[in-house]
Amino acid sequence: MNNSGSPVIENVTLDELKRGLADGSILLVDVREPNEWDAGHIAGATLHPMSSFDPDELPREAGKRVVLHCRSGNRSAKALAIAQSYGRDDVRAHFGGGMLEWAAAGEPIER
16 A cells, blocks of 8 residues: 555556566466356466455565456456555556456467
8 A cells, every 4th residue: 555545556568467477477366256267267377266355365475576367457456455455565566457458469368
């Protein structure tokens, strides 16, 4: 959270996400629900659904950036605010285009 009490949101582009996944510098967290995950997800992501979202369960690895994503960016932005309100100041990035942008770009979807 910044001084105004609103969450700090860093938007990650598709290219940044692809680079970070390829070089291992990004820990991608999918906050969609299990049925959405089962229908298709980004390889390398971990599932932490909004319906049972617990900021303490988000990964922590030194030198790695936690990036949240969902279908279109709405839930991941909400999850960032929740995580920061629980003191997870290391959780400030999301892939706002989400699965919609990933799929529209023709990127691989794991099932």
